[in-house]
Amino acid sequence: MSPLPSVLIFGFGAFGRLIASAVSPHLAVAVSDPDPAAQAQARLLGHAVVGPQQAGRFDVVVLAVPVPALGECLHRLAPHLRAGQVVTDVCSVKQGPAGLMAQILPAGVQILASHPLFGPQSMPAGVAGGRVVLCPVRGTGWRRIAAFLRRVLGLKVIVTTPExxxxxxxxxxxxxxxxxxxxxxxxxxxxxxxxxxxxxxxxxxxxxxxxxxxxxxxxxxxxxxxxxxxxxxxxxxxxxxxxxxxxxxxxx
Amino acid sequence: MSPLPSVLIFGFGAFGRLIASAVSPHLAVAVSDPDPAAQAQARLLGHAVVGPQQAGRFDVVVLAVPVPALGECLHRLAPHLRAGQVVTDVCSVKQGPAGLMAQILPAGVQILASHPLFGPQSMPAGVAGGRVVLCPVRGTGWRRIAAFLRRVLGLKVIVTTPExxxxxxxxxxxxxxxxxxxxxxxxxxxxxxxxxxxxxxxxxxxxxxxxxxxxxxxxxxxxxxxxxxxxxxxxxxxxxxxxxxxxxxxxx
Structure with missing residues (x-):
C-alpha cells in the first residue's frame, strides 16, 4: 500500500469528476475510462490515468458508471482485483447493484454499495454538507471510508441496507x-x-x-x-x- | 364621489388586510366585517369601519371573502348597491364567482371578477411584482382599476375570461x-x-x-x-x- 490511501475512479463522467475533485486533495487518485476524451481531461486535471488491468493496485475502486453499464464494468474489472480491496458503486438504486457486485466480484474483495444523494448540479460549491447512503455488503473496510467521508469531506453518512x-x-x-x-x-x-x-x-x-x-x-x-x-x-x-x-x- | 376614489373592503381576513395595506396609501379605504374582532383590528390600523348598508357610498367594493361565503355576502350587499359602482371578488376560481355576481348583483352595478395570484405568505414584502388576473364581467369601470393596479401598485395584470x-x-x-x-x-x-x-x-x-x-x-x-x-x-x-x-x- 502506498503511504496515502489510493483510489481508482472508474468512469470519468460528471460524477467521476466530482468525486475526483473532492478526494484528490486528500488521497492519491487515479482514473480509468475507455474514452480517450475522458482520459485527456483526467490528465489535464492532473490525475494519473490507468487501464482496468491495474485496478488491483488501489485500496479503493469507485465505480462511477451508470446502472446499465455496471454489469459489464464489473466483469471487466473482476479478473484484476485482489482480496482486501474495497469496491464501491455510486448508483441511484442499491438492491440491483449490490446484488450484481456480490455475484460478480471475487470472494475476498470487499464491497460497499453507496449512493451520494447529491450531484454536480445540486452541489456546485463542493460536497461538504451533502448526504451519502452507505450499504455495507461484504467486509469491514467500509468503516474507514465512512469515517473519511464524514470527517474529511464533511458529508452526512446514512448507513442502511440496499433494500x-x-x-x-x-x-x-x-x-x-x-x-x-x-x-x-x-x-x-x-x-x-x-x-x-x-x-x-x-x-x-x-x-x-x-x-x-x-x-x-x-x-x-x-x-x-x-x-x-x-x-x-x-x-x-x-x-x-x-x-x-x-x-x-x-x-x- | 369623494375626491379620492373610495374602496370598501368587505371581509377583513388575511387577504382583506393585505389589500387594505396595499391600497390605503393611495385610496380612501373603509372596511366592513361582521366580526367585532376584525372591526377592532381595522380601526386599530386606521381604517373607517362601516356596515353593509353603507356599501352604496363607495366607488369600488372588494369582496375579500372565501368562495363558500360569496353567495350570502352578495345577497346581503345587493340591496345597498347603486348603479355605476364596481364590485370585485378575489376568489381563487372565476367561473363560479363570476356567475354568482352576474346573477345576484342588480343591473347597473359593474362587475369585475379578479384573482390575485399571490397572498400574504408569498408576498410578505408587499404586492409589487405580483400577478393579478382580471375577468371583466359587466361595465367598463375595470379599465381604471387595471391601470391603478398596474401603474400604482406595480402588479402584472392578466385580462382574460373566467372560463x-x-x-x-x-x-x-x-x-x-x-x-x-x-x-x-x-x-x-x-x-x-x-x-x-x-x-x-x-x-x-x-x-x-x-x-x-x-x-x-x-x-x-x-x-x-x-x-x-x-x-x-x-x-x-x-x-x-x-x-x-x-x-x-x-x-x-
Missing amino acids: EHDRQAALTQGLTHLLARAMAGFQPHPLIRTRSFDLLAEALEMVAADAPEVFDAVTCGNPHVSVIRDRFVQLLAQPALPDAGQGGDIRA | EHDRQAALTQGLTHLLARAMAGFQPHPLIRTRSFDLLAEALEMVAADAPEVFDAVTCGNPHVSVIRDRFVQLLAQPALPDAGQGGDIRA
Whole structure:
C-alpha cells in the first residue's frame, strides 16, 4: 500500500469528476475510462490515468458508471482485483447493484454499495454538507471510508441496507421522477400560475433534466416504486370531482 | 364621489388586510366585517369601519371573502348597491364567482371578477411584482382599476375570461392542490432523499398549508380539474414497472 490511501475512479463522467475533485486533495487518485476524451481531461486535471488491468493496485475502486453499464464494468474489472480491496458503486438504486457486485466480484474483495444523494448540479460549491447512503455488503473496510467521508469531506453518512435504501428512494426518487415525467406532458405552462406552482415546476424540471438512464434506474430499477405509485394514484383520485359538463357552480 | 376614489373592503381576513395595506396609501379605504374582532383590528390600523348598508357610498367594493361565503355576502350587499359602482371578488376560481355576481348583483352595478395570484405568505414584502388576473364581467369601470393596479401598485395584470382562467388554473392550482394532498399521505418523509425531493416537498407543503375551503374551491369548484387529473394519472401510469415480487434486478 502506498503511504496515502489510493483510489481508482472508474468512469470519468460528471460524477467521476466530482468525486475526483473532492478526494484528490486528500488521497492519491487515479482514473480509468475507455474514452480517450475522458482520459485527456483526467490528465489535464492532473490525475494519473490507468487501464482496468491495474485496478488491483488501489485500496479503493469507485465505480462511477451508470446502472446499465455496471454489469459489464464489473466483469471487466473482476479478473484484476485482489482480496482486501474495497469496491464501491455510486448508483441511484442499491438492491440491483449490490446484488450484481456480490455475484460478480471475487470472494475476498470487499464491497460497499453507496449512493451520494447529491450531484454536480445540486452541489456546485463542493460536497461538504451533502448526504451519502452507505450499504455495507461484504467486509469491514467500509468503516474507514465512512469515517473519511464524514470527517474529511464533511458529508452526512446514512448507513442502511440496499433494500431499505430502495424502499425509501421509491418515494423520494422514483415517484419524483414519475411526477416530473407526467408534469412534462403539460408544457408549456399556463401564464396564470401561483408562486407555489412555480416552485413545484422548478423542482420537477431539476429531475426531468437527469439522463434517461437515471429515470430508468430509479423507476424500473427499483422494485418498490410500483407500490408507491399505485398508492399515490389512489390518493390523487380523491376527492370525487364534478366533470366539466356540470358547469362552474360553486361546490365548496 | 369623494375626491379620492373610495374602496370598501368587505371581509377583513388575511387577504382583506393585505389589500387594505396595499391600497390605503393611495385610496380612501373603509372596511366592513361582521366580526367585532376584525372591526377592532381595522380601526386599530386606521381604517373607517362601516356596515353593509353603507356599501352604496363607495366607488369600488372588494369582496375579500372565501368562495363558500360569496353567495350570502352578495345577497346581503345587493340591496345597498347603486348603479355605476364596481364590485370585485378575489376568489381563487372565476367561473363560479363570476356567475354568482352576474346573477345576484342588480343591473347597473359593474362587475369585475379578479384573482390575485399571490397572498400574504408569498408576498410578505408587499404586492409589487405580483400577478393579478382580471375577468371583466359587466361595465367598463375595470379599465381604471387595471391601470391603478398596474401603474400604482406595480402588479402584472392578466385580462382574460373566467372560463380561460379556470382552464389554466385547473393545472396550476387544482392539480397542485391534489398533488399536495396525495403527497401528504406519505408523511413523515424518508431520511434518504435528494435536494429535488426537498424542493418538491417544500412547494407542496406551501399549498397544503392553505385553508380547507381553498382546497375545495380550486379542486371541486373548478370544472376543468377533473380532465387534468385524469390526464395526469394516465401519464403517471407510464412506464409499466416491475412489481416488488420480481426482486431487485436491474431493468434499465
